Amino acid sequence: xxxxxxxxxxxxxxxxxxxxxxxxxxxxxxxxxxxxxxxxxxxxxxxxxxxxxxxxxxxxxxxxxxxxxxxxxxxxxxxxxxxxxxxxxxxxxxxxxxxxxxxxxxxxxxxxxxxxxxxxxxxxxxxxxxxxxxxxxxxxxxxxxxxxxxxxxxxxxxxxxxxxxxxxxxxxxxxxxxxxxxxxxxxxxxxxxxxxxxxxxxxxxxxxxxxxxxxxxxxxxxxxxxxxxxxxxxxxxxxxxxxxxxxxxxxxxxxxxxxxxxxxxxxxxxxxxxxxxxxxxxxxxxxxxxxxxxxxxxxxxxxxxxxxxxxxxxxxxxxxxxxxxxxxxxxxxxxxxxxxxxxxxxxxxxxxxxxxxxxxxxxxxxxxxxxxxxxxxxxxxxxxxxxxxxxxxxxxxxxxxxxxxxxx
Amino acid sequence: xxxxxxxxxxxxxxxxxxxxxxxxxxxxxxxxxxxxxxxxxxxxxxxxxxxxxxxxxxxxxxx
Numbered sequence: 001x002x003x004x005x006x007x008x009x010x011x012x013x014x015x016x017x018x019x020x021x022x023x024x025x026x027x028x029x030x031x032x033x034x035x036x037x038x039x040x041x042x043x044x045x046x047x048x049x050x051x052x053x054x055x056x057x058x059x060x061x062x063x064x065x066x067x068x069x070x071x072x073x074x075x076x077x078x079x080x081x082x083x084x085x086x087x088x089x090x091x092x093x094x095x096x097x098x099x100x101x102x103x104x105x106x107x108x109x110x111x112x113x114x115x116x117x118x119x120x121x122x123x124x125x126x127x128x129x130x131x132x133x134x135x136x137x138x139x140x141x142x143x144x145x146x147x148x149x150x151x152x153x154x155x156x157x158x159x160x161x162x163x164x165x166x167x168x169x170x171x172x173x174x175x176x177x178x179x180x181x182x183x184x185x186x187x188x189x190x191x192x193x194x195x196x197x198x199x200x201x202x203x204x205x206x207x208x209x210x211x212x213x214x215x216x217x218x219x220x221x222x223x224x225x226x227x228x229x230x231x232x233x234x235x236x237x238x239x240x241x242x243x244x245x246x247x248x249x250x251x252x253x254x255x256x257x258x259x260x261x262x263x264x265x266x267x268x269x270x271x272x273x274x275x276x277x278x279x280x281x282x283x284x285x286x287x288x289x290x291x292x293x294x295x296x297x298x299x300x301x302x303x304x305x306x307x308x309x310x311x312x313x314x315x316x317x318x319x320x321x322x323x324x325x326x327x328x329x330x331x332x333x334x335x336x337x338x339x340x341x342x343x344x345x346x347x348x349x350x351x352x353x354x355x356x357x358x359x360x361x362x363x364x365x366x367x368x369x370x371x372x373x374x375x376x377x378x379x380x381x382x383x384x385x386x387x388x389x390x391x392x393x394x395x396x397x398x399x400x401x402x403x404x405x406x407x408x
Numbered sequence: 409x410x411x412x413x414x415x416x417x418x419x420x421x422x423x424x425x426x427x428x429x430x431x432x433x434x435x436x437x438x439x440x441x442x443x444x445x446x447x448x449x450x451x452x453x454x455x456x457x458x459x460x461x462x463x464x465x466x467x468x469x470x471x
Contacts, residue, residue, distance in 0.1 A: 021460070047463075047465050049463060050464075054464075065465075067465065068459075068465070068468065071471075302463060303424075303461060306460050306461060339424065341420075341422055341463055343420075348420075350422060392439070393421060393422065393423050393435055393439040394423065394435040394436070394437070394439050397423070397426070397435070400427075
């Protein structure tokens with residue numbers, strides 16, 4: 001590999017939370033050279049979770065969700081509205097869709113995910129919610145008495161269902177799963193969530209897929225795989241996501257599921273080599289967390305872009321400082337506690353750890369009552385690897401500690 | 409001295425800040441956030457981490 005030009009900037013591709021945290025961390029870790037952040041969206045980094053909850057229920061504005069800009073970030077260059085199309089790891093260059101080819105000294109991959117779409121004609125009334133612009137477009141159509149079909153019953157689909165219901169829409173969830181949120185939560189809790197959502201007036205059709213979306217220019221009805229037809233004005237597709245890895249084609253990075261990284265967030269090649277000048281952060285990063293085991297995983301929880309961004313920034317700063325500290329910084333174990341929360345009606349879920357690692361037999365109520373407030377434990381090989389609070393918060397803290405110490 | 413402000417209209421009492429800066433943030437027995445609005449400069453890293461991890465982005469440092 002050719003030597004990188006030391007005068008070139010660190011280029012961070014992806015201007016969302018992970019890219020922002022990586023840039024902040026580079027500065028805090030003492031790197032004073034040039035940083036450029038390249039992002040496809042025109043908006044400066046913002047907080048996504050409120051887009052399906054609080055913000056969607058009120059006014060969707062950038063101001064309501066923007067991350068504050070820190071003083072040390074003053075000289076970071078933002079190149080927004082530009083999409084990365086190719087990268088050359090030998091020449092240390094990045095190509096963008098405006099035709100520009102730029103040099104980088106080090107590269108941070110933070111391009112995240114995009115919403116998967118159903119494969120039907122693009123008519124009005126079909127929505128996804130990933131970006132601020134998506135949420136703005138949907139908000140305009142969530143008027144009282146609108147008939148909304150939500151496809152998919154993950155956290156996002158269920159949150160959107162609750163928000164639409166609260167805005168006065170009639171809401172039907174269509175899902176291939178047996179129960180809402182069953183994959184992360186397990187059967188026991190998912191059944192209780194179905195009971196609660198149904199009680200709030202959300203209709204749930206499970207075990208079915210969408211066969212067709214009918215309507216000439218805008219949505220009129222949704223046809224299900226079992227032949228049922230649901231009249232609808234709005235269809236919200238929350239059917240998973242794709243990793244934004246197309247621009248990495250032609251490199252030797254392992255992009256079989258997201259982008260493989262080591263525990264220092266260095267990108268790893270298909271030959272198993274970790275690159276000191278290429279890093280991966282956020283949803284797209286598949287990395288090992290010693291808290292659980294040595295299996296690299298992508299974790300789509302809210303804290304991950306921040307934790308991986310900080311880690312990548314610190315390691316990269318040490319590499320660029322070339323002051324002998326690099327090996328020590330890399331060797332420092334990185335074991336972030338995955339955490340997420342979800343608000344649906346008055347139900348407040350909060351979780352720590354990796355709930356999805358365990359089978360249904362290893363889930364049990366630790367405290368409280370599932371139909372009211374509860375703490376639920378998720379065990380793997382007898383060890384607590386996840387805890388879920390339904391309405392409980394402070395009670396979760398000792399369990400979080402127990403999960404975190406499991407990796408020590 | 410660092411001055412901290414929490415927008416209690418935004419705060420949903422998730423308690424993520426409690427792990428980052430336990431000297432300044434805690435959840436009380438009713439699962440509500442309580443915080444100390446001032447911290448010594450030596451706590452800056454922890455307070456900034458608390459700002460970062462707040463799901464509602466309700467915490468800020470008053471400069």
